[in-house]
Amino acid sequence: MSAMVQLLPMMEVVYNRKKATYFKMAHSNLRGTHVVAVNHIQAGAVVLIEKALHIQPTKNHPSLSVDPEYQSLIGILDGGSTSAASSTCSSTAHKDAVGRLAELNATAYVQGSKQKDEIWQLEDSHRQARVGDTVKIHGLASEAGKKLNGKYGEISKKDEKDENRFGVMVAMGAKNNKKSKSKSVLRSIKPCNLKTLGGIMRTNAYHDGSLEANLLFKELCRINHACGDAANVNRTIHQGKVYVVAKRDIADGEELLIDYLPLATELGRDRLELLHNMFNFWCQCSEHQQLA
Numbered sequence: 001m002s003a004m005v006q007l008l009p010m011m012e013v014v015y016n017r018k019k020a021t022y023f024k025m026a027h028s029n030l031r032g033t034h035v036v037a038v039n040h041i042q043a044g045a046v047v048l049i050e051k052a053l054h055i056q057p058t059k060n061h062p063s064l065s066v067d068p069e070y071q072s073l074i075g076i077l078d079g080g081s082t083s084a085a086s087s088t089c090s091s092t093a094h095k096d097a098v099g100r101l102a103e104l105n106a107t108a109y110v111q112g113s114k115q116k117d118e119i120w121q122l123e124d125s126h127r128q129a130r131v132g133d134t135v136k137i138h139g140l141a142s143e144a145g146k147k148l149n150g151k152y153g154e155i156s157k158k159d160e161k162d163e164n165r166f167g168v169m170v171a172m173g174a175k176n177n178k179k180s181k182s183k184s185v186l187r188s189i190k191p192c193n194l195k196t197l198g199g200i201m202r203t204n205a206y207h208d209g210s211l212e213a214n215l216l217f218k219e220l221c222r223i224n225h226a227c228g229d230a231a232n233v234n235r236t237i238h239q240g241k242v243y244v245v246a247k248r249d250i251a252d253g254e255e256l257l258i259d260y261l262p263l264a265t266e267l268g269r270d271r272l273e274l275l276h277n278m279f280n281f282w283c284q285c286s287e288h289q290q291l292a
């Protein structure tokens with residue numbers, strides 16, 4: 001057992017005794033939802049202990065093994081010949097297959113979760129929905145569009161009149177997809193207004209090596225990134241829980257920032273590109289402002 005893991009029970013005791021509130025959620029166009037200190041936080045303080053909202057094993061969901069689309073995707077990834085698509089195997093086909101498989105897994109695993117609604121609240125920074133994906137509509141601006149915000153649907157095809165939009169079968173009458181009898185209507189929607197569960201996983205999931213799973217958290221997943229020394233909190237994830245500790249004193253009003261890539265210590269273009277590929281943002285933290 002690592003030294004850090006041995007300290008976790010003691011952290012729980014300290015955290016459960018704490019009197020002060022450490023942070024609140026805030027929102028801005030530039031930072032999205034983010035987390036801000038509401039009191040001075042001392043170096044070493046246990047700022048947050050939280051149980052995962054969602055625990056998704058890294059292995060593929062068992063129900064997928066009987067899904068023909070799954071078989072075809074595995075064929076593409078293996079470079080085998082189980083589908084017509086595999087004969088045109090290219091890096092784009094491979095990348096698409098990885099993305100679609102991630103989507104099928106996230107959908108299968110989240111389907112049975114009691115926390116489904118809270119999971120859908122989290123951000124999808126990628127917004128790379130594809131035909132067949134289950135989606136949640138988000139961020140529409142016009143009055144007509146706003147009426148669709150928060151609704152769920154399934155992408156049935158590319159829009160025939162505008163190839164930059166999707167035809168989405170939107171479940172009307174219910175704000176979520178619990179009511180099986182809700183009526184569906186076809187609406188034309190831009191990909192930037194469609195969140196998917198695969199995108200939510202890619203934007204937010206933290207790996208838990210002790211469970212061989214990827215986890216989502218309600219509060220941890222709202223903490224934005226900063227590289228290396230620019231981050232002011234550290235996390236340890238173990239057995240489905242996260243323990244967040246202040247690396248240094250944090251002033252009242254300061255944003256809490258965590259390094260999403262704590263093991264990739266080198267700061268530079270490669271790190272920026274890795275962050276961009278994984279989370280779809282160009283890092284502007286204090287370590288990187290001079291490189292931007």
Ligand SMILES: C[S@@+](CC[C@H](N)C(=O)[O-])C[C@H]1O[C@@H](n2cnc3c(N)ncnc32)[C@H](O)[C@@H]1O
Binds near residue numbers: 030123225226280282
């Ligand atoms: C785990 S979420 C963090 C919370 C997110 N801001 C939200 O609205 O829910 C990760 C996403 O937040 C945004 N983000 C995090 N750190 C950022 C940073 N340093 N600069 C710009 N965007 C950042 C990116 O869109 C990233 O994909």
